[in-house]
Amino acid sequence: MSPAGITETVRRMKRAEAAGCGAVVVKTLFEDALARRSPTPRFRVMHGRVGCPESFVLYSYEQASSFGPERYAREIRNAKRALAVPVIASIGCTTEEGWTRYARLVQESGADAVELNVSCPHGRPVLSDADVTDDMCSATKLVKQTVSLPVIPKMTPQSASPLGTALRLEASGADAVVMFNRFTGLDIDVDSETPVMHGGFAGHGGPWSIYYVLRWLVATSPRLRIPISASGGIWTGYDMAKAILAGATTTQMCTAVVVRGYDAIRSALEEFRTFMETKGYSDVKAFRGKARAKVLPNEAIDRRKTVVAHIDPEKCTRCGICQRICIYDAVSLAGKSYRIGRRCAGCGLCAELCPKDAISLRRVERAGPLGR
Numbered sequence: 001m002s003p004a005g006i007t008e009t010v011r012r013m014k015r016a017e018a019a020g021c022g023a024v025v026v027k028t029l030f031e032d033a034l035a036r037r038s039p040t041p042r043f044r045v046m047h048g049r050v051g052c053p054e055s056f057v058l059y060s061y062e063q064a065s066s067f068g069p070e071r072y073a074r075e076i077r078n079a080k081r082a083l084a085v086p087v088i089a090s091i092g093c094t095t096e097e098g099w100t101r102y103a104r105l106v107q108e109s110g111a112d113a114v115e116l117n118v119s120c121p122h123g124r125p126v127l128s129d130a131d132v133t134d135d136m137c138s139a140t141k142l143v144k145q146t147v148s149l150p151v152i153p154k155m156t157p158q159s160a161s162p163l164g165t166a167l168r169l170e171a172s173g174a175d176a177v178v179m180f181n182r183f184t185g186l187d188i189d190v191d192s193e194t195p196v197m198h199g200g201f202a203g204h205g206g207p208w209s210i211y212y213v214l215r216w217l218v219a220t221s222p223r224l225r226i227p228i229s230a231s232g233g234i235w236t237g238y239d240m241a242k243a244i245l246a247g248a249t250t251t252q253m254c255t256a257v258v259v260r261g262y263d264a265i266r267s268a269l270e271e272f273r274t275f276m277e278t279k280g281y282s283d284v285k286a287f288r289g290k291a292r293a294k295v296l297p298n299e300a301i302d303r304r305k306t307v308v309a310h311i312d313p314e315k316c317t318r319c320g321i322c323q324r325i326c327i328y329d330a331v332s333l334a335g336k337s338y339r340i341g342r343r344c345a346g347c348g349l350c351a352e353l354c355p356k357d358a359i360s361l362r363r364v365e366r367a368g369p370l371g372r
Contacts, residue, residue, distance in 0.1 A: 001265070002231050002254035003027045003090040003115065008065055010078045016257070017085050019265035025252070026079065028090040028117045029072045029106075030064035031098035038063045039198045045259060046187070058255045059187055061202045063120070064092065069105055076109040088152070092117035099139050100146045107147040114149050116140060119156030119181040120203075132156050133165050137172040144173035154178040157209070157232065162216045166224055176227040178252070179216055183209070205255050209233035214246045218292050221247025237271025244284055245291040307361040308344045309351055313337035315358035322350040322359060 001007050001016045001024045008027040016024050030036060044059040065072055072089075079087045089106035091114060093099045099116075106114050118136045136153050143151050151173065157180035159165050166177050182203035187196045195201075210233025221228055227249035234240060240251045256264040281287055309330075311322070316337035323331040323338060330343035331350070340350075340359075351359040 002252040019262040020269045023086040025088040027065040031093040035064040073109040080110040086112040088113045090115040103143045116153040140172040150175040152176045178229045207235040217246035237268040241275045247289040307346045
């Protein structure tokens, strides 16, 4: 379970454990006391981006744990007594003294590991990619010299080279890495012409972000000797399976639990078990990284025209969406339904957007070059 309000207290951590969570990362303790006070409201769920009502973005300004160092330490001690799963601390600091002090604090409190949150999307002033990476590496080295706990830096997704960053963190002594923190974003109210909700930048995430995570898991996991915990876009048990197929060792959930409740963990684990049973897997090691070798380079992609779209006249309601979005002018009205002609390039977009599933893709008898 990723660090957030859903893991701030022992009571909430116990709810996560009861739902099947295998470990919890306690909501981050920040050195900056201002960050312990999150504004209200601090969540917006923005639906219908690009006209798709099923999509959404969780736009949030939830900062650090509201607890000070002593209360945070007490919460970890209590969690260690109350939970059977590992309890991982999370700290975010701005000074060397803060990193060493807080690292010692959570180790003495009995934490099983410590996550380093250098890349919080709104925990500090906006820094360059190089500055964030340098800070993550410096913090990792410092904390490794200070405590014997496993040290796990949490990477920013907004990096020019996540692979390069991960390799530098490994060389700095990281015992594992988390890919990734939330993206930093900004939304603007066009009526007031000001940033929404609280007047500044915020974090944003949701199911959409898994594609970015998978892309970098595939690129990074073969090059690292340390484990990677996938974080970002993990919404279902099948998303968990995808992350492990791409090379992740573990997966973390956050947004799904925030907007659906702790039962989201239970549902995801049931789906994950179904995946493993269907495939005949008894251990995740049997399929970790299995998809990596199947990712084709550009030169190996089959670029022939292998399919064309077909409209079932019995299902067509003449809504006209297919004709409006076809840039190839392949769709025309024929009687009581639309039809697709020879100009079809086989792009598949009309089949994806048809609200009645009236369009299917049919293989052509002889594959040819992509049409216009």
